[in-house]
Amino acid sequence: MKKIIAFLMILGFASSSCEPDDICDPNTPTTPRMLIKFYDISNPSIRKNVTNLKVIGEGKTEGVIFNPSGIDEAKYLTSTDSILLPLNTDADVVKYKFINNYGNKNPLLVNTDNLEFKYTRESIYVSRACGFKTIFNLDPIAPFTLSDAEPADEMWIQYVIVAQNNITSENETIIKIFF
Numbered sequence: 001m002k003k004i005i006a007f008l009m010i011l012g013f014a015s016s017s018c019e020p021d022d023i024c025d026p027n028t029p030t031t032p033r034m035l036i037k038f039y040d041i042s043n044p045s046i047r048k049n050v051t052n053l054k055v056i057g058e059g060k061t062e063g064v065i066f067n068p069s070g071i072d073e074a075k076y077l078t079s080t081d082s083i084l085l086p087l088n089t090d091a092d093v094v095k096y097k098f099i100n101n102y103g104n105k106n107p108l109l110v111n112t113d114n115l116e117f118k119y120t121r122e123s124i125y126v127s128r129a130c131g132f133k134t135i136f137n138l139d140p141i142a143p144f145t146l147s148d149a150e151p152a153d154e155m156w157i158q159y160v161i162v163a164q165n166n167i168t169s170e171n172e173t174i175i176k177i178f179f
Contacts, residue, residue, distance in 0.1 A: 024130035031133045032167050033084040034117070036175040041158045044178060047081040054102035055083060058095035065102060084170055089134045093118050097149065100156040100179075111156045112149035118142060119167070136167040138174070 024030075040048040056063030066080060088094045095116045101109045118139040123132045138144075143162050148155050159178040167174055 022129040024127070028126060028130050029133065029169060030126070030130065031086075031089060032135065032170045033086045034136070034167055034174045035082060035084055035170055035172060036177060037082045037173050039176055039178045041178040048179070049081050050100075052101050052103055054097075054099040055085065056097045056099070057085075058097075063097075063099075082173075087117065087119060087134075087136050087167065089121060092120060098157060098177075111153060113155050113157045114145075114147045114149060115157070115160070116145040116147070118144070138162060138165040138167070140165060144175070 038048050038050050040046045050066050053066040054063045064083060066083075085096060086094075093116060095114060098113050098115060100111045100113070104110050119136045120139070121134050121136055123134055125131075126133050143165065144160060146155070146157060146160055157177055157179055161176040161178075163173045163176055
């Protein structure tokens, strides 16, 4: 009898210590990145592929490279007309360098423009497993600053439009860049 009671007690303790698995479903929306699409300045309704473009965040050495010339292209993204860029969840500003003609052997043809985005952040609870996500709202008065790199040369980005101020998902175009 003592063995049966001891067995039931052990079974009771073992089953009471089980907890449900707290695994965040990969399909759960998390902190969104900003979707930027590129357009042809001469025909603004047509999206334009970018090639030989490198985008680097401030303070970073690595970036996203699109189809660099003369480099092993298998390691990089191919030509595209859009990019997803992360925003800083710890600050209300993020700066990126957009380097056109990246990898060109003639340094005079490489052209860098700077884009700085200003926004506010809001943390939203998703679940116990996933924690919080951050959504962003671009500043309604001055959402971005476009500037030329030093030394100044002609900017290759000719026009920037904010298509939407609220960044809540990665499926909506936020910024349109015309070149």
